Amino acid sequence: xxxxxxxxxxxxIARALNISAATxxxxxxxHPSVNINTKKRVQEAAQEMGYRSxxxxxxxxxxxxxxxxxxxxxxxxxxxxxxxxxxEKELSDAGYNLIISxxxxxxxxxxxxxxxxxxxRVDGLLVSLAYETENADHFESFVKRGIPLVYFDxxxxxxxxxxxxxxxxxxxxxxxxxxxxxxxKRIAHVTAYRLSSVAADRFAGFKKALEDYxxxxxxxxxxxxxxxxxxxxxxxxxxxxxxNRPDAVFVTNDACAVSCMQELKRNGIRIxxxxxxxxxxxxxxxxxIEPNLTTVDYKGYQMGEVxxxxxxxRLNQTDNxxxxxxxxxxxxxxxxxxxxxxxxx
Amino acid sequence: xxxxxxxxxxxxIARALNISAATxxxxxxxHPSVNINTKKRVQEAAQEMGYRSxxxxxxxxxxxxxxxxxxxxxxxxxxxxxxxxxxEKELSDAGYNLIISxxxxxxxxxxxxxxxxxxxRVDGLLVSLAYETENADHFESFVKRGIPLVYFDxxxxxxxxxxxxxxxxxxxxxxxxxxxxxxxKRIAHVTAYRLSSVAADRFAGFKKALEDYxxxxxxxxxxxxxxxxxxxxxxxxxxxxxxNRPDAVFVTNDACAVSCMQELKRNGIRIxxxxxxxxxxxxxxxxxIEPNLTTVDYKGYQMGEVxxxxxxxRLNQTDNxxxxxxxxxxxxxxxxxxxxxxxxx
DNA sequence: ATGAAAGCGCTAACAG
DNA sequence: CTGTTAGCGCTTTCAT
Numbered sequence: 001x002x003x004x005x006x007x008x009x010x011x012x013i014a015r016a017l018n019i020s021a022a023t024x025x026x027x028x029x030x031h032p033s034v035n036i037n038t039k040k041r042v043q044e045a046a047q048e049m050g051y052r053s054x055x056x057x058x059x060x061x062x063x064x065x066x067x068x069x070x071x072x073x074x075x076x077x078x079x080x081x082x083x084x085x086x087x088e089k090e091l092s093d094a095g096y097n098l099i100i101s102x103x104x105x106x107x108x109x110x111x112x113x114x115x116x117x118x119x120x121r122v123d124g125l126l127v128s129l130a131y132e133t134e135n136a137d138h139f140e141s142f143v144k145r146g147i148p149l150v151y152f153d154x155x156x157x158x159x160x161x162x163x164x165x166x167x168x169x170x171x172x173x174x175x176x177x178x179x180x181x182x183x184x185k186r187i188a189h190v191t192a193y194r195l196s197s198v199a200a201d202r203f204a205g206f207k208k209a210l211e212d213y214x215x216x217x218x219x220x221x222x223x224x225x226x227x228x229x230x231x232x233x234x235x236x237x238x239x240x241x242x243x244n245r246p247d248a249v250f251v252t253n254d255a256c257a258v259s260c261m262q263e264l265k266r267n268g269i270r271i272x273x274x275x276x277x278x279x280x281x282x283x284x285x286x287x288x289i290e291p292n293l294t295t296v297d298y299k300g301y302q303m304g305e306v307x308x309x310x311x312x313x314r315l316n317q318t319d320n321x322x323x324x325x326x327x328x329x330x331x332x333x334x335x336x337x338x339x340x341x342x343x344x345x
Numbered sequence: 346x347x348x349x350x351x352x353x354x355x356x357x358i359a360r361a362l363n364i365s366a367a368t369x370x371x372x373x374x375x376h377p378s379v380n381i382n383t384k385k386r387v388q389e390a391a392q393e394m395g396y397r398s399x400x401x402x403x404x405x406x407x408x409x410x411x412x413x414x415x416x417x418x419x420x421x422x423x424x425x426x427x428x429x430x431x432x433e434k435e436l437s438d439a440g441y442n443l444i445i446s447x448x449x450x451x452x453x454x455x456x457x458x459x460x461x462x463x464x465x466r467v468d469g470l471l472v473s474l475a476y477e478t479e480n481a482d483h484f485e486s487f488v489k490r491g492i493p494l495v496y497f498d499x500x501x502x503x504x505x506x507x508x509x510x511x512x513x514x515x516x517x518x519x520x521x522x523x524x525x526x527x528x529x530k531r532i533a534h535v536t537a538y539r540l541s542s543v544a545a546d547r548f549a550g551f552k553k554a555l556e557d558y559x560x561x562x563x564x565x566x567x568x569x570x571x572x573x574x575x576x577x578x579x580x581x582x583x584x585x586x587x588x589n590r591p592d593a594v595f596v597t598n599d600a601c602a603v604s605c606m607q608e609l610k611r612n613g614i615r616i617x618x619x620x621x622x623x624x625x626x627x628x629x630x631x632x633x634i635e636p637n638l639t640t641v642d643y644k645g646y647q648m649g650e651v652x653x654x655x656x657x658x659r660l661n662q663t664d665n666x667x668x669x670x671x672x673x674x675x676x677x678x679x680x681x682x683x684x685x686x687x688x689x690x
Numbered sequence: 691a692t693g694a695a696a697g698c699g700c701t702a703a704c705a706g
Numbered sequence: 707c708t709g710t711t712a713g714c715g716c717t718t719t720c721a722t
Binding site for chain 2: 052053054055056057059060063065067074075076077078080081082084085088092097098099100101102104116118119120121255258262284285288289290
């Protein structure tokens with residue numbers, strides 16, 4: 001009753017059925033070369049006796065932890081929650097456990113987490129980098145040990161590590177083009193301090209669009225921040241203080257865009273009439289803020305599934321053909337136009 | 346280079362230093378009865394040789410997985426992200442790994458996850474129940490085996506499982522009282538289909554407040570849903586279809602409240618003039634929707650820390666006194682009044 | 691303060 | 707198709 005019964009092992013089953021532990025083991029893992037009848041007997045006995053396999057022993061023997069680590073900036077978005085759901089589905093189907101950690105977009109925390117995961121011998125790693133991260137040396141230990149590492153969303157280019165992402169250049173280009181065709185002449189861009197691959201790509205798409213429309217980019221309209229909510233407010237203050245204000249703002253993420261819009265609204269700026277807005281990610285907030293925020297949407301669940309599949313391929317040394325010539329995999333994205341950018345309805 | 350070097354073990358260190366593996370093991374875990382000098386030599390050698398301990402072997406020997414499971418409805422809220430951060434901090438300080446799963450508020454998924462965690466031999470479990478869950482039998486296997494189980498936020502009353510929660514009755518009472526003092530006469534309540542402990546408590550607080558103010562509760566104003574975004578829209582439609590509409594709505598969570606408000610606004614209802622609103626949780630959306638949503642706030646990070654501490658106490662058989670007579674632990678909460686409920690400013 | 695030895699429970703050659 | 711055997715790397719008595 002109060003003391004839990006002893007855990008039963010394959011030896012207990014073996015004894016009960018008068019067969020060897022090896023056969024029990026094989027039967028339990030559905031090994032092809034076990035007689036169908038013994039297999040059945042073993043499985044029934046296991047069931048009845050309340051057997052549960054001992055992963056620790058199995059892991060030790062196989063020299064695999066059976067654990068996959070995933071490091072993300074923050075779990076707090078429907079995008080990331082969906083990524084996790086997609087990853088979880090694929091990995092648990094494949095029998096892996098998932099250990100999730102948030103870097104809270106802090107580089108030092110990311111380094112510590114990476115170290116901890118390394119010491120805990122994860123069999124593979126999925127990473128979406130912190131905004132702050134400007135190099136990925138802290139993941140080299142995995143590469144050196146041959147532990148598969150797959151980046152997603154906020155990726156780091158590395159010859160041996162696949163990256164699942166969207167075409168940030170194109171998405172940023174498209175959304176900027178949209179602002180231009182709405183008649184915006186002076187478009188500000190709010191981005192990260194450190195131009196990570198993602199931020200850099202978006203910035204590049206933004207500049208390319210301006211060029212193509214013969215608009216010169218005013219350096220004064222580049223606002224670099226840490227992309228927090230507070231940063232959105234600060235960016236708004238900066239904009240309010242400008243003598244020659246922009247007529248549109250493209251923020252590289254929605255959360256920051258929304259807090260920036262709120263602060264501007266509090267100061268009497270009309271959106272989109274005075275200043276049009278565009279964000280990135282299609283977070284929940286984007287369709288709650290008024291006016292609703294124009295943004296870029298991409299599917300977290302799917303990205304999670306794909307990232308997990310690629311990782312599993314690496315673990316199994318198989319190749320389902322998802323990655324051909326390059327180790328970059330581009331997922332679809334689309335721009336969603338809402339009222340925050342519609343100057344001419 | 347391309348082949349990763351062999352993992353080194355305590356035996357390698359032992360050989361290098363001409364001592365026994367037992368001593369190395371003891372030195373590494375800082376056992377008191379090891380000579381301070383040998384300890385130092387061992388630790389240096391380990392460092393130099395690139396040793397990392399093998400958790401799998403250690404786990405097998407100690408018959409502990411070193412893994413704590415946490416099951417939540419959905420990771421997608423700043424509250425839950427903070428809970429995770431708090432839990433993670435406490436547990437990783439204590440040397441545990443954390444496996445996170447989302448039930449997506451689906452009872453069957455919750456059952457499967459519980460089973461998987463049981464089979465993976467988690468050393469302890471933290472659970473916030475799915476909205477749908479109406480009994481907790483699927484967690485009995487943990488109780489029977491003596492595996493510590495701690496509920497938080499959406500708890501299940503159980504003599505052997507502590508529950509960390511807020512005073513839902515009081516919070517709901519207070520927020521309802523606030524609506525009443527704003528002059529609301531007919532207050533609708535949107536809650537879950539199944540009245541879990543949390544939903545039931547909030548409903549109870551709501552009714553108690555009405556009673557205390559001599560208001561009879563109209564059964565027609567009780568709207569039971571699955572609390573999704575779509576449910577908010579459906580609830581709005583129900584309200585619009587009523588011949589005798591409420592003048593206030595208290596929704597048992599913010600996400601649903603916000604989507605309900607949006608739908609009502611689309612249909613020309615003015616908030617709070619026509620219908621006042623109150624929610625629960627203080628999610629990000631609550632301070633973005635216009636008018637901003639009156640709600641109940643409580644701290645996720647702190648709740649996560651406390652839940653983890655209680656779990657660690659159980660694991661260590663210690664008792665830091667957090668739980669005295671009862672196995673319920675009430676965390677602070679506060680109502681946040683915003684424009685959605687201010688009929689008289 | 692250190693060492694010898696046993697064993698946690700499982701899997702994988704290898705042999706039959 | 708099944709059994710024998712060895713060992714994954716660590717911790718922990720029990721001696722010394």
